[in-house]
Amino acid sequence: MSLPQVTAPNSYLTSLLPLLPPTHSTAPVSLIYNLPLFRQTLQSIADSFPGVNNAIAMKANPVSPLMKIAQEMGFGIECASPGELQHALNLGFPIEKIVYDSPCKTEADIKKCLEMGVHMNCDNFQEIHRVNGIWESLNGESKSCIGVRVNPQLGEGAIAATGTIAPTSKFGVPMESKAELIECYKKYSWLRSVHCHVGSQGCAVDLLVGGAKAAWELSEEINSVCGEKRITTLDIGGGMPVDYGSDVVTADTVTPETYIAALKSQIPQIFEYSLITEFGRYVSAKSAVMVSKVEYVKEAGGRKIAIVHAGADCFLRTCYTKNWPHRVSAWSPTGEFLEPKETAQWDVVGPLCFRGDIIAENVPLPAELDQGCMAVIHDAGAYSIAMFSKYNSRQIPRVYGYSEGGELEILVEGESIEDSLKTWG
Numbered sequence: 152m153s154l155p156q157v158t159a160p161n162s163y164l165t166s167l168l169p170l171l172p173p174t175h176s177t178a179p180v181s182l183i184y185n186l187p188l189f190r191q192t193l194q195s196i197a198d199s200f201p202g203v204n205n206a207i208a209m210k211a212n213p214v215s216p217l218m219k220i221a222q223e224m225g226f227g228i229e230c231a232s233p234g235e236l237q238h239a240l241n242l243g244f245p246i247e248k249i250v251y252d253s254p255c256k257t258e259a260d261i262k263k264c265l266e267m268g269v270h271m272n273c274d275n276f277q278e279i280h281r282v283n284g285i286w287e288s289l290n291g292e293s294k295s296c297i298g299v300r301v302n303p304q305l306g307e308g309a310i311a312a313t314g315t316i317a318p319t320s321k322f323g324v325p326m327e328s329k330a331e332l333i334e335c336y337k338k339y340s341w342l343r344s345v346h347c348h349v350g351s352q353g354c355a356v357d358l359l360v361g362g363a364k365a366a367w368e369l370s371e372e373i374n375s376v377c378g379e380k381r382i383t384t385l386d387i388g389g390g391m392p393v394d395y396g397s398d399v400v401t402a403d404t405v406t407p408e409t410y411i412a413a414l415k416s417q418i419p420q421i422f423e424y425s426l427i428t429e430f431g432r433y434v435s436a437k438s439a440v441m442v443s444k445v446e447y448v449k450e451a452g453g454r455k456i457a458i459v460h461a462g463a464d465c466f467l468r469t470c471y472t473k474n475w476p477h478r479v480s481a482w483s484p485t486g487e488f489l490e491p492k493e494t495a496q497w498d499v500v501g502p503l504c505f506r507g508d509i510i511a512e513n514v515p516l517p518a519e520l521d522q523g524c525m526a527v528i529h530d531a532g533a534y535s536i537a538m539f540s541k542y543n544s545r546q547i548p549r550v551y552g553y554s555e556g557g558e559l560e561i562l563v564e565g566e567s568i569e570d571s572l573k574t575w576g
Contacts, residue, residue, distance in 0.1 A: 153476070153514070154395060154396045154476050154477070154478045154514075155396050155397065155478070156478075156491060156494075156514070156515050157478050157479070157480035157491075157529070158491055159488075160480070160488035161398060163185055163188075163553075164440065164480075164482075164488070164527065165488065166557055167183065167185075167486075167553050167559075168442070168482055168486035168487075168525065168527070169485060169486035169487075170486070170553075170557075170559055171183065171442065171486075171551065171559060178548070178549050178565065179443060179444040179446070179460045180441065180442065180443040180444070180459070180460035180461050180465075180548045181441070181442050181548055181549050181550070181551055182439055182440075182441050182442075182465075182531060182532075182535060182536060182548055182549070182550045182551070183439060183440055183441075183442060183550075183551045183552075183553055183559075184214075184217065184435075184438050184439040184532060184550070184551065184552050184553065184562065185438045185439065185553055186220075186438075186552045186553060186554050186555075187554070187555045188437065188438040189217060189220065189434075189435065189438040189532075190220060190224070192433070192434055192435075192437065192438060193207075193220070193221055193224050193226065193434065194224070195406065195407050195408070196226075196407045196428075196430060196433075196434070197224065197225065197226070198407075199406075199407035199408050199410070199411040200407065200411060200426070200428055203426045203427065203428055204227045204247075204248055204250070204270075204425075204426070204427045204428070205226050205227060205427075205428045205430065206226070206227035206228055206229040206248060206249070206250040206427055206428065206429055207221055207226050207227070207228060207229065207429070207430055207431060207434050208229045208231075208389055208429050208430065208431025208432075208434075209228055209229060209230055209231070209235045209238065209239065209431075210229075210231050210235065210431060210534075210537060211431030211432050211434065211435055211436075211533040211534055211537055212431070212434065212435040212532060212533050212534075212537055213235065213238060213537055214536075214550055214562060214563055215238075215242060215562075215563070216552065216562040216563075217435070217552075217562070218238075218239075218242050219242055219243075221434075222242055222243060222244050226248070227244065227245075227248030227249060227250065227427070228242075228244045228248065228249055228250070229249075229250045229251075229252055229389075229429040229431075230249060230250065230251050230252065230253075231251075231252050231253045231254075232253055233253075233260055233263075236249070236251060236263075236264075236269070246267055246268050246269060247268070247270075249269045249270065250269075250270045250271075250272070250386065250427060250429065251264050251269050251270065251271045251272070252271075252272050252300070252346070252348075252429075253274075254274040254275075254300075255274075256271075256274075256278060258281065258285065261278075261281065261282055261285050262285050262289075264295060265282075265285060265286065265289055265293040265295050266289070266293065267295075268293060268294030268295050269295055270295060270296045270297075270298075270344070270384075270386075270427070271295055271296075271297050271298075272297075272298045272299065272300045272344070272346040272386060273297065273298070273299045273300065274299075274300055274323060274324075275323075275324060276324065276328075276331065276332075276335070279299060279335050279339065279342070282297060282341075283339055283341075286339075286341055291341065293341075296343050296344050296383070296384050297341055297342055297343060297344065298342065298343065298344025298345050298346045298384065298386060299323075299324055299332065299335070299336075299342065299344075299345060299346065300323035300324065300346040300347070300348070301323050301324050301325075301326060301332070301345060301346065301347050301365065301366065301369060302323040302324065302325045302326060302347075303326050303347060303361070303362060303365035303366075323346075323347075326365065326369075329369065332369075333372065333373055333376055336373045336376075336377065336381060336382075337376060337377055340381070342381070343381065343382060343383050343384060344382060344383070344384040344385065344386060345366045345369055345370045345373070345382055345384075345385055345386070346366065346385075346386035346388065346427075347362045347363065347365055347366040347386070347387060347388055348362065348386075348387075348388025348389060348390060348429060349361070349362035349388060349390045350390050354390040354391070354392055354405075355392075355405070356405055356409055356410055356413050357413075358390070359387075359390050359391065359405075359410055359413075360410075360413045360414060360417050360418070362387065362388065362390070363385070363387040363414060363418065363421060364417065364418050364421075366385050366386075366387060367385060367418055367420065367421045367424070370382035370385060370424065371420075382424070383424065383425055384424060384425040384426070384427065385421060385424045385425070385426055385427070386426075386427040386428075386429065387421075387426060387427070387428060388428070388429045389428060389429040389430040389431050389432075389433070390430075391405050391406075391407070391410060391430055391432070391433040392405050392432070392433070393432050393433055393436040393437060393530060393533070395436075395475075395476065395477060395478065395529070395530050396478065398437070407430075407433075431533065432533040432534065434533070435532035435533040436530050436531075436532045436533035436534075437530055437532065438532045439530075439531050439532030439535075440527050440528060440529055440530075440531055441461050441465060441466075441527070441528040441531040441535060441548075442525055442526075442527050442528075443459040443460040443461045443525065443526050443528070444459070444460060444523065444524075444525060444526075445457050445458070445459055445520065445521070445522060445523065445524045445525065445526055446458050446459065446460065446502075446522065447522055448520065448521055448522055454496050454497070454498055454513065455495050455496065455497045455498070455516075455518075455520075456497070456498045456500055457497055457498070457499045457500070457516075457520055457526060458500055458501075458502070459499060459500070459501060459502070459510070459526045460501075460502055460548075461501060461502075461510065461528060461548070462500065462501010462502055462503045462508040462509075462510060463501055463503050463505070463507070463508045463540060463542070464501065464502075464503060464539060464540045464541075464542065464543070464545040465501075465531075465535045465536060465539060465548070466501075466510060466528070466531075466535060467534075467538045467540055468534065468538070469510060470501065470507055470508050470509060470510070471507060473507075476511065477510065477511065477528050477529055477530060477531065478511075478528075478529040478530070479499050479510060479511045479514060479516065479526055479527065479528055479529070480516075480526075480527045480529065481516045481517050481520045481524060481525070481526060481527075482524060482525040482526075482527060483524055483525070484523045484524055484525065486525065489516075489517040489519060489520060489524070490517065491515065491516065491517050492517070493517065493518045493519070494515040494516060494517060494518060495515070495516065495517075495518040496513050496514070496515060497511070497513075497514055497515070497516040497520065498511070498512050498513065498514075499511040499514070499516075499526055502543070502545070503542060503543050503545070504543060510528060536548065536550070541571065541574055544568075544571055544572060544574075544575075545571065546565060546566035546567065546568060546570070546571045547563075547565055547566045547571070548565050549561060549563065549564060549565035550562045550563035550565065
């Protein structure tokens with residue numbers, strides 16, 4: 152999949168890159184967050200979904216200083232592993248704003264959530280029955296709101312690998328088992344919530360609303376069967392896509408404002424419930440770039456090749472599945488944008504030892520791109536170092552924050568070689 156060429160720099164990068172030419176040998180690659188843009192994105196969600204537990208997905212971006220910003224702005228957090236749960240607790244997220252969604256919970260995981268009062272979503276029938284046993288062992292003394300993740304089996308978004316509501320999805324209870332699920336809600340009065348998450352990226356507004364509507368319709372049916380408002384909370388997940396091809400917001404761009412407008416128009420009754428959202432990629436992706444020194448350039452098969460310090464270690468999906476492209480732009484060693492007046496076809500490749508370690512393939516970049524220049528990988532704020540791969544014993548890069556005042560601060564120091572080698576014992 153090809154993305155449009157970057158023909159002009161934005162003002163943010165023009166002011167940022169001269170501050171950090173990553174040509175020194177100790178840190179030739181960095182992830183840099185635009186902190187005002189990160190806050191602005193969070194505020195747009197808060198303004199569109201007021202009174203909602205907007206529990207942002209830690210899996211997309213677990214960088215502590217950024218998560219602290221979200222926590223201080225009143226956001227909740229969605230966790231999908233014991234490590235993420237502990238990270239949320241360490242960062243100070245209030246218990247009542249933490250959502251636990253792992254599809255593979257142990258008895259110890261469940262007991263901890265129930266004892267703490269964490270909101271928890273069950274994934275399958277066996278887990279529902281397991282939770283009941285632990286609930287009874289605690290004599291029902293838990294403040295947890297517990298729900299079940301449902302799969303409305305509506306199909307997938309544009310990217311199958313990150314869709315979650317295909318007929319055979321690994322996630323949740325399929326809607327074809329609705330009758331058995333309703334029996335569970337009748338039997339277990341502690342089940343008070345329904346959860347539906349349609350996927351990540353490639354999800355149009357209609358699909359997002361379709362998932363929310365399926366959760367609402369099921370909740371209405373459960374409440375009717377139980378003869379009371381058994382379901383009090385709906386978790387409608389995340390899934391808002393990111394435009395990786397442009398920084399320009401158009402009428403077709405999915406935003407919190409367009410999503411909430413569609414919900415209000417199509418299912419206004421959903422707001423009679425307490426709501427939870429789980430936005431992840433949308434929160435962080437556009438607010439960061441990965442900047443690497445171009446270590447070498449060469450030619451092969453009639454194509455130019457730029458070798459950089461970020462590859463499948465930082466961009467697993469881009470390199471392995473080839474359906475997550477990023478725009479790449481070229482900059483001089485001192486941080487000036489290289490105008491694409493005379494271009495050549497380039498492969499921008501990473502440092503790892505396998506053929507598919509390619510960030511951008513056969514893309515037009517300035518012919519003058521050379522050793523010592525900088526390559527900027529755009530929209531890198533989500534699912535980059537959050538999915539970092541230890542293949543070839545690579546080190547997680549340093550993370551910076553860029554403030555409105557034009558200053559850089561180190562948010563995460565990054566790993567030394569010694570740090571990364573502790574993985575192996």
